[in-house]
Amino acid sequence: MIIDCHSHLTGAAYSAVARKLNKTPFTAASLLRRMDIDGIDRSVLLPIGNPENHEVLGIATNLECLQAYRKHPDRLIPFCNIDPRMMYNTPEADLSELMNIYRDMGCRGIGEACAGLSIVDPRYRNLFHHAGQCGMPVLFHLTGKRRGTYGMIDRLHLPGLETVLGEFPDTVFIGHAMAFWGEIDGDLRLADREDYPEALIRKEGRLWTLLKQYPNLYGDLSAGSGYNAISRDPETGYRFLQTFNRKLFYGTDRFLSPKDPPPAILTFLKDARRTGRITRRAYENIMFRNVSRVVLKGE
Numbered sequence: 001m002i003i004d005c006h007s008h009l010t011g012a013a014y015s016a017v018a019r020k021l022n023k024t025p026f027t028a029a030s031l032l033r034r035m036d037i038d039g040i041d042r043s044v045l046l047p048i049g050n051p052e053n054h055e056v057l058g059i060a061t062n063l064e065c066l067q068a069y070r071k072h073p074d075r076l077i078p079f080c081n082i083d084p085r086m087m088y089n090t091p092e093a094d095l096s097e098l099m100n101i102y103r104d105m106g107c108r109g110i111g112e113a114c115a116g117l118s119i120v121d122p123r124y125r126n127l128f129h130h131a132g133q134c135g136m137p138v139l140f141h142l143t144g145k146r147r148g149t150y151g152m153i154d155r156l157h158l159p160g161l162e163t164v165l166g167e168f169p170d171t172v173f174i175g176h177a178m179a180f181w182g183e184i185d186g187d188l189r190l191a192d193r194e195d196y197p198e199a200l201i202r203k204e205g206r207l208w209t210l211l212k213q214y215p216n217l218y219g220d221l222s223a224g225s226g227y228n229a230i231s232r233d234p235e236t237g238y239r240f241l242q243t244f245n246r247k248l249f250y251g252t253d254r255f256l257s258p259k260d261p262p263p264a265i266l267t268f269l270k271d272a273r274r275t276g277r278i279t280r281r282a283y284e285n286i287m288f289r290n291v292s293r294v295v296l297k298g299e
Ligand SMILES: [Zn+2]
Pocket: 006, 008, 046, 112, 253
C-alpha cells in the first residue's frame, strides 16, 4: 500500500497558461494513470486558492478537487485550501464554519497553505486554532521570502514554526518546501534557504529537534526539496528516515506523464527498504501508515 500525501491537478484556470507554455493539463485521469504506473493506491489532492500563486500555477481549486474526489472516492483524498485572509481578512474570522463545510463535503485537511504571510501572523494563528478545533491537519509550503514567491514565511532556523507548534498543540502541522527541508542541516545558511543544498550534513539541524520535541509536527517528503533533504547525504538521510519514521509522509508533488520515470523519492525509499537501510516497519509507516493514522484517523 502506498499513499501519496501531496498531489495536484490542473484546473480550469490552467488552460490559458498551458496553451501559452505548450503544456498539457494534468487531469484526474492523468493522475490515476500515473498512480497505477507507480503502484500508488491513494493520493491526497491539494487545491490552491491563494492569490499569490493560484492564477500563476493554475492548480485545481477546492471545488475542482472535490469534483475529482466524487468521481474517484476510493483513490483520492481531498484537502481544502483555506486562505487565512478568507472571511473578511481578520484574525477574528470563524474559519471553523468554513472548514466544517468542506469537511462535510469530504475534505480531510487544509492545504497546500501558500498564503505569503508570516507564520506567526494573527490570521495564520487564527487558521491554526480553527484547524485544530476541526481536526484538520495543515500542510504548508514554507519560505523565507516575503516577496516574489508564495508560502508561509519564517526566519532561518524556524523560530516562528516553533512558536505555533507550542501554541497550537492540537493542530497537526505538515511541513514542505525548501525552507523547511533545508533545516535538516545544522549548517544551513541564509543564502541556501530557497535552494537544494548538496553539502553533506555534518550537524543535525532544527528539524531534528522540532520533530523530536513536537508531536504535532510532520514532514512531507514530496518535491525536489524532500528528495534533496534525504538523498544529498544518503547515510544521514537513512538515519533521518529511520529516526523519524512515524513523522514522515511519502509524497510527490509532480505532474508526471506516463513516459516519465518513477519519482526519484519513490525509487530512493524502495531502495532504502530493499537494502535494509530502513526497516520494513519504517518503510510502511512512511509510505502509508502515518497518513492513515494522522490524516485519515484510521478509517
Ligand atoms: Zn505542491
